[in-house]
Amino acid sequence: MTESQASHTTKEGASIYFNRDLSWIEFNWRVLEEAQDPSTPLLERMKFLSIVSSNLDEFMSVRVAGVKDQMKAGYTKKDFTGFTPAGLFRRIMKRTARLVAEQYKSYRDICRQLAKEGIVFVDYNGLNQSQKKAMDAYYHDIIFPVLTPMAVDQSRPFPLVHTQSVYLAVVLEREGQTSEDEPYFAIVQVPSNLSRIIPVPARANSKKQEFILIEELIKEHIQSLFSGYTPIAAHTFRLTRNADLTLNEEGAEDLLEEIEKELRRRRWGAPVRLEVQEDMHPYALTQLQDEFEIDEHVFMINGPVDLTFFMKLAGQIRGFDHLRYPSIDPVYPAEFKDSEDFFEVLRQKDVLVYHPYESFDAVTDFIEQAANDSQVLAIKMTLYRVSGNSPLISALAHAAESGKQVTVVVELKARFDEERNIAWARKLEKSGCHVVYGLVGLKTHAKITLVVRQEQDMLRRYVHVGTGNYNDSTARLYTDIGLFTCHPVIGEDASALFNEITGYSAPHNWQAIAVAPTNLKDALISLIHREAEHARAGRPARIIGKMNSLSNQQMVDELYAASQAGVNIDLIVRGVCCLRPGLEGISDRITVRSIVDRFLEHSRIYYFENGGHPEVFISSADWMTRNLSRRIELLFPVFDQRLQRILIQILQLSLEDNVKARRMLPSGLYEPIQVEDGTMHRSQFEAMNIKQWKKLLK
Structure with missing residues (x-):
């Protein structure tokens, strides 16, 4: 650690860290930029405006609420970024008020443009007599x-x-x-x-769609x-x-x-x-x-209070397809398309799927085949956030009713999904599943399924692990990675994981995977240290990390140290980032970019150059304190070099993005990436050609 790191300040006296909550506000500004971008279809801009509101709701009810609790308790100690609760609260409210004012300015602009297209929001006095009569009756x-x-x-x-x-x-x-x-x-x-x-009844001879709140x-x-x-x-x-x-x-x-x-x-x-x-x-x-x-800090709203209704309205409006993104039809993974037997395919090779470009139906079909297969003895699965009408729940219930051993770890503390998960837990218990609510003090955030199958004179374990939830709805909106494998070492680790969650097993000596809170953080730090040793020895050394958030101080410090050792580090962090890139003598070799686009970037992929022998991992964990120390999380190696190349290509698409990517400055602000040679790269749109670039990488 350098002298400046020890003091937590740069030579100019500024903090070497960016505050988590202020970083989150910067992220929500990037969401708002999508609502303001003229190149974004108009009805999609409505959705982004709604997302700004729903993001703010959660931020206020959880993060800001926590800061207010600290103030109420008289807590005055500074956090590692240099803020007391009172000082942070003032800055949060000031910056949030500015964000909300800009959001409603965008709302009024979008409404004007919608009116030009024939989608009009009216007040009562703007209705004609027949419309008033209809609304009075309503x-x-x-x-x-x-x-x-x-x-x-x-x-x-x-x-x-x-x-x-x-x-x-x-x-x-x-x-x-x-x-x-x-x-x-x-x-x-x-x-x-x-x-x-x-909806207001249409005026005579008018094609306009009119609405009133x-x-x-x-x-x-x-x-x-x-x-x-x-x-x-x-x-x-x-x-x-x-x-x-x-x-x-x-x-x-x-x-x-x-x-x-x-x-x-x-x-x-x-x-x-x-x-x-x-x-x-x-x-x-x-x-x-x-x-x-x-x-104080009352938000004066110039427009309708709460714009989350824009999300439903954008889907409610009929026609106007030219104001939406073109629909995409996720492709069914080619590896499973030619065979109805998942187990036969996986005995030959591992399979990687990339949602939403590849269909989540493959995951549902895998579980349903396991539920219906007479040779399957047991299914074990974690559930964190599940859709409202999940086919997976029905498949698990059917498996239990047909005599299979079905164990489901349901996370009851998944924030704002608690009630839905309680309902699923009760339904699964009624069908005969063993329902476990995880370990005391820890959220089960890992996304893993284990299928145990009798094959001739042996038992074989099949595993699916993912970066995203077992949720068929969000799988159409989030970018996530899923890995299917029957690798025996991974299967043994998966069995040990479920035994540890459901029973009294002592911490396992993991052979392939890393598990939070026991060893995942140490595993990551060890990988970062190894890159630093490679750099010091003059060997190829590089780290690429794609995640949702980076806020753990120790992880930031380890990356700073690796940069100073000569490791080139590229971070693709969608949301919160407490690391300041480009600080002289501290983070010169680190770049940070964020991509906000049509789909929510949600996959966690970690690449380590390893002196010319790259290793690639997928994970359920961001580099946040809660993920590394207060949740059950997984870090999974991808052994198959063919699949490694696919993951590297996904990372490369993100690093080349110069349309929707934003580069983080040392100040914590973000700027668009300049197009140097006139070639535009939009990673999510290029990823839609998944069939083509997957073929090239075989």
């Missing part, structure tokens, strides 16, 4: 019966406001009331079980909820609460029941953020601030 028949006005006065305390639900704050007066009398106040929840955006209809008819009172103002607001689960797992007799209780408690989480319509009545704003104890 309000009285559909909306009005489910509305509940909730008054706030001496006899009726402030009602519970649910996190991230849209409400109306209503200020009222009675006849004979003077200007000195205090107004009346009430809130109305906008029904979340009705569509937020309502449900809260605009409620505002227009607000008098119907308060007979005898005169509404002065009705404005929307939205509260975000602390949504982090705090569990005493060791004291919980039944983890499933404890999490169900904690989910109910989440409704009362401490307020973190208040969003209000920009022109909200001052009396209403005061009432909300007093109730939620939020004196």
Whole structure:
């Protein structure tokens, strides 16, 4: 470690680390850039705008909530990036407010462009008489019966406001009331079980599609909820609460029941953020601030509160295909296409699949074949995030009902998917599966399936391991890698892994894989050290790391040390990155780039040059403290050199991207990559030709 690393500052006195939360805000700016990019199809820009909102919701309810908890506890110690909780909170809120203002500026621009295309958002006064009649009927028949006005006065305390639900704050007066009398106040929840955006009947001889927000209809008819009172103002607001689960797992007799209780408690989480319509009545704003104890950092919104509805709307609009990305049809992996027997194929060779360019159906078919195969004795699988109607659950249930030993490790603590996973756990248990909820204090984030099959006079183990979840829905939206193998050493390690999770096995002496929290971090550090030794000896030394986030201080320091030893390091980090590249004498040999494009970059691939004998790994783990020390994660070697070449090609496509890639500067900001020779490279679009470039690499 150099003197500057020991002091955590550069020669100029700046920190050599970039703060995790501020780095996340920079990532969300890159998402917003996709919503602003004129080359992005208009309906896809709507989706990116929605993603900015959903990202902010999670960030506020988890990360910012944690910072506020530290402040409340009087914690004043600086983190390794040099920030106290109070100082960090001020910067987060300032930068987030700037991001939100720019987001709504983009919203207004997108709405203007949509109107030119014939997709129009209207307010009630912009409707003609026949449209008003139709919307009045919709309000009285559909909306009005489910509305509940909730008054706030001496006899009726402030009602519970649910996190991230849209409400109306209503200020009222009675006849004979003077200007000195205090107004009346009430809130109305906008029904979340009705569509937020309502199609308006088309005008005569018009091809335009018009929509109105449900809260605009409620505002227009607000008098119907308060007979005898005169509404002065009705404005929307939205509260975000602390949504982090705090569990005493060791004291919980039944983890499933404890999490169900904690989910109910989440409704009362401490307020973190208040969003209000920009022109909200001052009396209403005061009432909300007093109730939620939020004196400052209120987000004034110039537009609809909560833009996550844009995601559904983009899919709801019919036609307008020219405003969308061209649809892609994932190819079925060629290795499995010519044979209906997965086991026969895998006895001959390992198979690598690259989602979403190759179909996730191959994973589903593998599990279903195992469930239906009379020679299969056991299926063991981890489930972290599963889709709403997962065919995998049905296959596992069928396997158990037909007498196979089926063990499923269900992660109940997968944030915001807890309720869905509880439902799956109960269904699997009813079908006869052994359901395990993992180890105390650790999330099971590994994605692995083990199939044990009787073949002649031996048992053979088949393994699927992936960088992404067993989720057929997200597999169409995320880039992920999956590996199928029956390599005997990997099979033995996989068996040992499940025994350790489900039983009392002592930590295994892993032969091929590395497992967090026991040895994965040490394995990575050992690989980085080996590259540094190669560099010092004058041998080829290079590291390429593709991951979602890099925030663990020790991993950053190890990369700094490797750079100083002469290792060339290229990092492809989609989101948070606490490492500052290009610092003189510290990270001169390190580059960092981020790609935000049509699909969410989610695969973790790690390449080590190893003096001319490259090794390539896939992993479920990012280089974050939680992944390396508080989760069960896997690092898997890819032995087959043919498959290694495919992974290297995927990395190379990312490194050559000069359309959607952004290069990180030493300041922590990002800049577009200049096109030097006039040749444009867009990695995700080039990856769609997977058949062609896979053939070339055989």
